[in-house]
Amino acid sequence: MTEPGGSAPLVKLEGVNKHFGALHVLKDIDLAVERGEVVVVIGPSGGGKSTLCRVINRLETIDSGTIVFDGRELPAEGKALARLRSEVGMVFQSFNLFSHKTILENVTLGPTKVRGISRQQAEQRGMELLERVGIAAQAGKYPAQLSGGQQQRTAIARALAMDPKMILFDEPTSALDPEMVQEVLDVMTALAREGMTMMVVTHEMGFARRAADRVVFVADGQIVEQAPPAEFFTQPSSERARDFLSKIL
Ligand code: ADP
Ligand code: MG
Numbered sequence: 001m002t003e004p005g006g007s008a009p010l011v012k013l014e015g016v017n018k019h020f021g022a023l024h025v026l027k028d029i030d031l032a033v034e035r036g037e038v039v040v041v042i043g044p045s046g047g048g049k050s051t052l053c054r055v056i057n058r059l060e061t062i063d064s065g066t067i068v069f070d071g072r073e074l075p076a077e078g079k080a081l082a083r084l085r086s087e088v089g090m091v092f093q094s095f096n097l098f099s100h101k102t103i104l105e106n107v108t109l110g111p112t113k114v115r116g117i118s119r120q121q122a123e124q125r126g127m128e129l130l131e132r133v134g135i136a137a138q139a140g141k142y143p144a145q146l147s148g149g150q151q152q153r154t155a156i157a158r159a160l161a162m163d164p165k166m167i168l169f170d171e172p173t174s175a176l177d178p179e180m181v182q183e184v185l186d187v188m189t190a191l192a193r194e195g196m197t198m199m200v201v202t203h204e205m206g207f208a209r210r211a212a213d214r215v216v217f218v219a220d221g222q223i224v225e226q227a228p229p230a231e232f233f234t235q236p237s238s239e240r241a242r243d244f245l246s247k248i249l
Helices: 049-056 078-087 103-113 119-132 148-160 178-193 205-211 229-234 239-248
Strands: 011-020 023-033 038-042 064-069 088-091 166-170 197-201 214-219 222-227
Touching: 011 049, 023 049, 023 222, 038 049, 038 205, 049 064, 049 166, 049 197, 078 088, 088 148, 103 119, 103 148, 119 148, 148 166, 148 178, 178 197, 178 205, 197 205, 205 229, 214 229, 214 239, 222 229, 222 239
Parallel strands: 038 197, 038 214, 088 166, 166 197
Antiparallel strands: 011 023, 011 064, 214 222
């Protein structure tokens, strides 16, 4: 086993299988994400993309195979699991903000409760992060007072507040009105350029072309093919990917 912080992939899945009852949702998945890499996961609905994200921070357990994160196999429980969850940020389609807390409180809650950082320090850092995602002026408001795009940028700031080693994005713009999609993608693109390790499930092919190092095409629980975006979008090698692209582009 490699030491944390080395040149090994940040996360490596080998022979991962996952069933929901009789449904075989992840089939022998082998996938490594390098440090600083941006992997965009695309594919038809029901193919296993969300489950693939969720097994990486152990929101779902796996039936067989191994997942190594930063040199260690995923912990099952306890403090090690809490640490894993703080090291792997997650941004969902549905924002998942605390509705009765202000924007700033949403961002400072994790660092103060989980990381034991002082309130003053957490607020200072929280304001910096809100500045970075362009919503510092909204810090004292509640989520319902913000647009969907602003709420999703809050969710990204909240993930960043934990100093994660990686952020998983599961269709982060799918619930947004069209005019708000770009402001969220812009924040994600900036993060990608700054070297954040990211796995992004999205149907935004423009983002994939601009920001991805690699596109992974998932269908029927399998990685059907993977390639740099320039190659994937111009000459997909599988019939399945060609068919998918013809429907969405
Ligand atoms: P995607 O994100 O690509 O649309 P998912 O990973 O959400 O795919 O789902 C893959 C398959 O697993 C789908 O058939 C879905 O209905 C099923 N599934 C996902 N989560 C659960 C669950 N908690 N219980 C049972 N079936 C599930
Ligand atoms: Mg999904």
